[in-house]
Amino acid sequence: MPFQNDYRRQHDDENENQGASDHEAIVEAAEPSVETNGETFIDEESVEEEFEYDYAMSISELLYSTSSFYAIVVPVTCTMVLAALAVVFINNEDTVEQGAQQMAQAYQILKIDSESSVGENIGFALANGLIMVSVICLMTFVIVMLYRFECMKCLIGYMMLCSTTLLGFLGGHMYWVAIQIYRFPVDKLSYFLVLWNFAAVGVLAIFFGRGVSKGITQGYLISTSVILAWHLDYFDEYTTWTLLFMLALYDLCAVLTPCGPLKALVNLMSRDDAPEMPGLLYEAELPPEARRPGRAKSSKDTSPSINNRMAEGVDGTIEVPLAIARVYNLPVLSIPSESETILGTFQASAKSSNAPLLRTDESNGVNIPENPTPAQLNSNVVIRLPQQGGRIEKTKRSGQIIFIERDRHGAPKRVLNVDRLGRVFAESTEDFENGETSNTIRLGLGDFIFYSVLVAKAAQYSFTTFVACVLVILAGLGGTLVLLSVFHQALPALPISICLGIFFYFVTRLFVEPWVENMLMKPYYV
Amino acid sequence: MSSLRDDEISQKYFYAGCFGLPWLWIVHAMNYKTKSKKSSGALLTQEGNQPEDLTQQECDRAEKQWVDRCRSSAIVVSIAWLAWVLVVQVFLTDIFPTELFVRTAEQGEYTGW
Numbered sequence: 001m002p003f004q005n006d007y008r009r010q011h012d013d014e015n016e017n018q019g020a021s022d023h024e025a026i027v028e029a030a031e032p033s034v035e036t037n038g039e040t041f042i043d044e045e046s047v048e049e050e051f052e053y054d055y056a057m058s059i060s061e062l063l064y065s066t067s068s069f070y071a072i073v074v075p076v077t078c079t080m081v082l083a084a085l086a087v088v089f090i091n092n093e094d095t096v097e098q099g100a101q102q103m104a105q106a107y108q109i110l111k112i113d114s115e116s117s118v119g120e121n122i123g124f125a126l127a128n129g130l131i132m133v134s135v136i137c138l139m140t141f142v143i144v145m146l147y148r149f150e151c152m153k154c155l156i157g158y159m160m161l162c163s164t165t166l167l168g169f170l171g172g173h174m175y176w177v178a179i180q181i182y183r184f185p186v187d188k189l190s191y192f193l194v195l196w197n198f199a200a201v202g203v204l205a206i207f208f209g210r211g212v213s214k215g216i217t218q219g220y221l222i223s224t225s226v227i228l229a230w231h232l233d234y235f236d237e238y239t240t241w242t243l244l245f246m247l248a249l250y251d252l253c254a255v256l257t258p259c260g261p262l263k264a265l266v267n268l269m270s271r272d273d274a275p276e277m278p279g280l281l282y283e284a285e286l287p288p289e290a291r292r293p294g295r296a297k298s299s300k301d302t303s304p305s306i307n308n309r310m311a312e313g314v315d316g317t318i319e320v321p322l323a324i325a326r327v328y329n330l331p332v333l334s335i336p337s338e339s340e341t342i343l344g345t346f347q348a349s350a351k352s353s354n355a356p357l358l359r360t361d362e363s364n365g366v367n368i369p370e371n372p373t374p375a376q377l378n379s380n381v382v383i384r385l386p387q388q389g390g391r392i393e394k395t396k397r398s399g400q401i402i403f404i405e406r407d408r409h410g411a412p413k414r415v416l417n418v419d420r421l422g423r424v425f426a427e428s429t430e431d432f433e434n435g436e437t438s439n440t441i442r443l444g445l446g447d448f449i450f451y452s453v454l455v456a457k458a459a460q461y462s463f464t465t466f467v468a469c470v471l472v473i474l475a476g477l478g479g480t481l482v483l484l485s486v487f488h489q490a491l492p493a494l495p496i497s498i499c500l501g502i503f504f505y506f507v508t509r510l511f512v513e514p515w516v517e518n519m520l521m522k523p524y525y526v
Numbered sequence: 527m528s529s530l531r532d533d534e535i536s537q538k539y540f541y542a543g544c545f546g547l548p549w550l551w552i553v554h555a556m557n558y559k560t561k562s563k564k565s566s567g568a569l570l571t572q573e574g575n576q577p578e579d580l581t582q583q584e585c586d587r588a589e590k591q592w593v594d595r596c597r598s599s600a601i602v603v604s605i606a607w608l609a610w611v612l613v614v615q616v617f618l619t620d621i622f623p624t625e626l627f628v629r630t631a632e633q634g635e636y637t638g639w
Contacts, residue, residue: 179628186628187614193607195550204542204550211535213557419531 061485068441069478071284076443076451076477079222080470083229083452084459090178090230099234107132113239125238129246137250140261147268159279160203163224168199171227207278214285221282221445229452233460240457241502247450248498255492266490282448286439316385318392322368323377323422323499324403328392330383332368339379343369377422392416447493454501461509464516468508470498533585536592548607551600558593614632 091099104111107154109131110124146155172195179186202220205212235243254262317333322343325332335343369376385391390413393404403416405426413424451473459466476497484491530538536554541549614626 134602176628183629185615187611187626188628189626190607190611190614191628193546197547200547202551202552205553210530211532211539211554211557213553217556218552 023523062482065478065481067286067484069481069485071286071441072282072443072477072481073474075218075282075284076448077470077474079225079229079448080452080455080473082222083226083233083456084466086174086226086230087233087456088459090174090181092181093099095177095181096234099231100236103231103234103239104236107235108239112236121238121244125253126240126246128239129243129284132243133250135247136247137254137261140254140265144261144265144268147265147277148273150275152277155277156207156279159277160207163203163279164199164488166224166227167202167220168195170231171195171198171223174227174230209278218282218284220392222448225445225448225452228449229456232449232453232479233456236356237457240453241505244454244498245502248495250514251492251494255490262492263490280445281442282445282499283440283442286441288439304403316387318385318394319382320381320392320403321418321422322372322381322426323418324392324416325381325383326372326377327424330385332381333384334382339381342375342379343367343381372422374420374422378418378420443493450494451497451501454498458501458505462513464513465505465508468504469501472504473497476500531585531589532591533592536589536596540592540596540599543599548600548603551596551603555593555597555600558589 012074018212042370051354108124108128110127112121112124112128116124143155146152172191174464175195176192178184179191201212201216202223205217205220206224209217233240251262254260269277319336322332324330326436368381391406391410393406395402395404405413405416407413416426418424455469458469476499477493479496480491480493536558539550539554544555
């Protein structure tokens with residue numbers, strides 16, 4: 001199964017412990033004593049200040065959690081409601097029976113049937129669930145290994161294939177069932193044209209993103225969750241509930257235990273130079289005023305505590321592409337090892353041709369080509385910035401390395417980026433500030449899927465169980481977000497919500513609904 | 527793909543849409559309409575280190591040209607497809623064989639009951 005069922009607090013440009021480290025940095029910076037007018041104050045005031053700061057920090061954490069909850073609750077609710085509607089209205093008895101048979105043949109090792117006792121069926125379902133979770137765990141380890149060794153083409157190619165299959169074939173099956181049930185007179189040309197457009201644009205939107213609005217991308221992620229939840233709902237009752245419970249336990253272990261694959265994946269993705277892995281996470285925008293605790297409010301903050309900014313060395317040296325060095329006429333000190341093959345090849349061929357193409361920086365002994373190729377322009381060189389002039393800062397935005405030009409006072413002037421042809425483009429800092437201060441929260445797509453599976457299964461029984469499960473899942477999600485702001489580390493999103501959902505489903509089905517029916521049957525007034 | 531300029535992306539999307547993807551044209555045109563017009567990059571040169579506004583304008587013009595082509599092509603293809611759907615629905619079984627449809631019409635539908 002290509003989707004992960006974990007919840008991780010993915011930072012756009014910070015580590016997981018950014019909040020804690022910033023908090024520690026600020027606490028450490030608090031002076032134990034302050035001198036004013038020659039007097040030294042005692043530590044008690046600073047202790048009170050620290051206490052007030054801690055108190056204020058928890059308020060900001062709570063406000064941030066609230067904003068995060070409001071941002072994520074809308075897409076989660078939409079997904080659950082759409083999945084429930086799809087399961088209830090794009091199905092009839094024949095399709096449910098047929099789907100259950102196909103899923104049983106495909107996934108059940110130990111067959112569950114109505115002739116066996118309840119205890120036997122539960123045991124078989126647990127065993128089948130254990131096998132499925134084991135396969136999921138194994139696949140997760142494979143993904144972690146591919147990510148660890150940066151086999152991104154292989155990984156993203158596999159995920160694109162899965163998305164195409166899901167949107168095209170599974171979505172097409174769902175569309176076909178709807179046509180059969182509601183007797184839509186659809187010709188095959190229109191059918192395949194709609195499917196081809198839906199799948200191809202969906203893959204482009206999810207994995208490339210540029211040129212497609214964010215709403216469309218989010219819509220496709222929700223559609224992916226709904227389609228997969230519709231198919232997974234074909235499992236019988238025993239398998240569905242035991243699988244959900246086992247997945248909640250797996251999520252708990254995989255994210256919190258040191259040897260968990262999801263914990264390893266979260267740690268790998270939290271690195272500064274970690275490549276982006278699209279297709280797994282739903283990203284929701286937070287309001288601009290909702291700031292993550294410990295994060296600098298101004299984009300002009302030059303604090304070194306922001307980890308993704310790679311500051312220059314103590315001697316004023318920094319690695320920049322050759323294109324930027326040429327534009328600003330900066331002296332090249334040396335060539336890093338990774339650029340030697342690209343710049344070194346040119347030197348060798350130029351020497352063999354005896355052409356005076358090389359401009360030798362005699363003071364530094366570095367050979368720089370006169371007419372560099374695009375590859376050479378994109379290769380890094382070590383330059384020294386002028387002592388009294390502006391600065392160039394290297395940072396990361398949306399997984400892409402960019403350079404910020406700042407004046408001598410530290411104020412950003414413009415943002416530089418080098419295209420694949422080695423040309424240097426400048427953007428205004430306003431656009432950079434807008435991008436840098438964008439607040440997002442991310443939730444794993446697997447969470448959407450399994451919330452939807454639970455709610456859709458409850459909806460198949462009755463509306464009361466559906467509503468109860470929706471509400472408790474949202475409550476569990478809110479609780480998880482509160483815990484997230486307290487513990488400042490990646491937490492699994494499934495356990496609390498799924499366990500509450502399962503519990504309240506059975507309580508509603510066994511106690512609440514019969515009680516309500518009895519109350520309605522026997523009026524208390526005459 | 528992330529290193530391409532906006533006009534290059536628009537061009538690639540137009541050509542990709544020619545492979546039977548009018549929905550891609552529609553989505554891209556919608557994105558162009560809603561996105562904020564920001565300066566996506568002025569080219570810096572070594573001489574004088576001044577941005578060349580003309581190049582930026584050319585990029586914007588090229589992007590608008592490709593987006594307009596996407597929009598026009600999407601309109602043409604959508605009208606053609608709607609015309610096809612109307613023809614199929616009106617002349618349901620007179621011209622087209624039943625194998626053309628995903629779901630074949632049942633004989634009971636024509637009894638009037």
